[in-house]
Amino acid sequence: MHKQILSTAIILLLVLSSYHINAQNMGDFKYDETELYAETKQVNQFFRRFNGEEDKHGERLYEKDKDFRTYKLRKKYVPMLFNLESGILADAAKEKFSEMVLDKEDPVYLDFHGGAWLCELQTIFTYKGVEDELTLFLVLQEEEVGSKWVIDGVYFEPFHKGLKNPDNSNFNDRKFLHPLSHELGFMNIFRVFNESDSLEYFGHKNFEPDYLSLFFYEIKNGSLRFNTVKDLKFHFFQIDGWYLELTYFNRDGLNSGWLISNLLEVDEKNRDILLNYIYHE
Amino acid sequence: MKRLGLILFILAGMAFGYTAQAQTEISPERKRAIDSLAMEKIRDLGKYISIIGNKQTPFSEAKRVIDRTLELFVEDAQMGVSSLYKQEVTYYGIREYLERLMLLNYDKVKIEWFNIQYISDLELQPDGRYVGVITIFQRFEGTSDDGLIYKDVTKKDITVYVERKQTQIGGKLIGFWDVLLGDIRVVETTK
Numbered sequence: 162m163h164k165q166i167l168s169t170a171i172i173l174l175l176v177l178s179s180y181h182i183n184a185q186n187m188g189d190f191k192y193d194e195t196e197l198y199a200e201t202k203q204v205n206q207f208f209r210r211f212n213g214e215e216d217k218h219g220e221r222l223y224e225k226d227k228d229f230r231t232y233k234l235r236k237k238y239v240p241m242l243f244n245l246e247s248g249i250l251a252d253a254a255k256e257k258f259s260e261m262v263l264d265k266e267d268p269v270y271l272d273f274h275g276g277a278w279l280c281e282l283q284t285i286f287t288y289k290g291v292e293d294e295l296t297l298f299l300v301l302q303e304e305e306v307g308s309k310w311v312i313d314g315v316y317f318e319p320f321h322k323g324l325k326n327p328d329n330s331n332f333n334d335r336k337f338l339h340p341l342s343h344e345l346g347f348m349n350i351f352r353v354f355n356e357s358d359s360l361e362y363f364g365h366k367n368f369e370p371d372y373l374s375l376f377f378y379e380i381k382n383g384s385l386r387f388n389t390v391k392d393l394k395f396h397f398f399q400i401d402g403w404y405l406e407l408t409y410f411n412r413d414g415l416n417s418g419w420l421i422s423n424l425l426e427v428d429e430k431n432r433d434i435l436l437n438y439i440y441h442e
Numbered sequence: 443m444k445r446l447g448l449i450l451f452i453l454a455g456m457a458f459g460y461t462a463q464a465q466t467e468i469s470p471e472r473k474r475a476i477d478s479l480a481m482e483k484i485r486d487l488g489k490y491i492s493i494i495g496n497k498q499t500p501f502s503e504a505k506r507v508i509d510r511t512l513e514l515f516v517e518d519a520q521m522g523v524s525s526l527y528k529q530e531v532t533y534y535g536i537r538e539y540l541e542r543l544m545l546l547n548y549d550k551v552k553i554e555w556f557n558i559q560y561i562s563d564l565e566l567q568p569d570g571r572y573v574g575v576i577t578i579f580q581r582f583e584g585t586s587d588d589g590l591i592y593k594d595v596t597k598k599d600i601t602v603y604v605e606r607k608q609t610q611i612g613g614k615l616i617g618f619w620d621v622l623l624g625d626i627r628v629v630e631t632t633k
Binding site for chain 1: 570
């Protein structure tokens with residue numbers, strides 16, 4: 162692990178060696194801009210660096226430029242895009258992943274408009290007078306003109322607690338409407354509503370709560386009020402067989418900004434499990 | 443998997459989106475010119491903030507500069523501020539932010555720029571305008587008359603809206619790219 166960090170730091174210094182390191186002198190405040198240069202400052206820059214679309218001076222490269230998406234450039238950038246202070250990023254996975262995306266014959270790039278990635282946004286809402294965290298899931302949707310982020314899902318603990326799926330694994334011999342209830346004009350349906358805790362037992366076995374509808378409804382009726390945003394990260398399923406998590410690291414040093422904070426090799430089945438896990442489904 | 447299904451559906455719908463985008467694509471040369479224009483506006487913003495925050499600036503002049511500053515922005519632009527200790531974003535309208543700065547009444551305000559900025563690609567949004575984000579780093583130092591100094595280094599992510607407009611000059615219609623600033627996120631850095 163230590164060796165890996167050291168080698169990446171050496172590569173990073175090599176990249177930066179041709180960059181004019183401008184230490185500004187601000188009275189008693191000396192500032193070395195190398196760290197600001199090294200930081201992956203926007204998600205947009207993460208895409209550019211990953212794809213080799215930014216030169217060693219930080220300038221945007223276009224298709225007509227000589228170094229655009231070259232192996233040489235990407236080989237320098239890709240190792241810098243991992244969170245090097247993480248204990249959960251396995252060296253073997255990083256190596257296998259890097260080898261795959263940097264394949265000279267069949268290189269793999271990330272595409273902003275390529276779909277299969279999403280944002281997990283932590284927000285704070287006030288629900289019925291109580292402040293609580295709420296997670297929104299957003300995806301980029303292509304439109305007739307341009308594109309936009311849209312809300313694809315929500316996780317809010319009070320919703321999940323209030324609308325949990327009933328455990329139907331055991332035979333339920335108490336909570337039901339008997340099969341001849343219709344003959345009574347369902348006069349016995351009052352029993353369904355006597356105990357709100359067991360309401361879901363009277364629903365269809367395929368019942369699945371739609372939390373996003375509930376979210377919109379609660380905002381519209383004034384029970385749920387937005388306060389602020391808190392944090393965000395991104396989940397990428399765009400590269401076949403792999404999952405990447407992208408997180409912002411606001412810290413000193415040359416390994417900061419938007420970096421890969423988690424990397425997993427996933428087959429199709431595990432990808433679905435992981436997506437369900439992310440969406441709390 | 444319904445979520446992934448949606449994502450794949452979006453992927454399949456991309457071809458149409460690309461067609462629309464290709465029609466109004468901005469060349470690299472044009473992009474560079476727009477970037478310069480946007481940076482000029484951001485520098486103006488920095489200059490105005492220094493004037494507004496400076497105690498030596500007469501009240502009437504500060505009010506006039508606030509109005510000039512607002513001309514740089516789209517309507518309803520917000521400043522979202524977070525710190526190392528409070529990750530949650532606090533929102534201020536631009537006018538509110540500037541008026542608060544004026545009331546802080548520092549004896550001296552110094553805003554220094556780092557020679558690093560990052561200018562994102564321009565993305566087409568559904569209303570036909572382009573949007574970009576420019577990241578800059580600034581050091582703010584405010585000195586009050588009792589000698590107390592407040593200083594911080596912040597990362598500012600500034601929204602930039604770019605729109606193709608036309609104006610009539612000497613009876614001829616001339617096209618130009620108009621740049622306006624939008625929401626700004628201010629994050630205190632550890633650097």
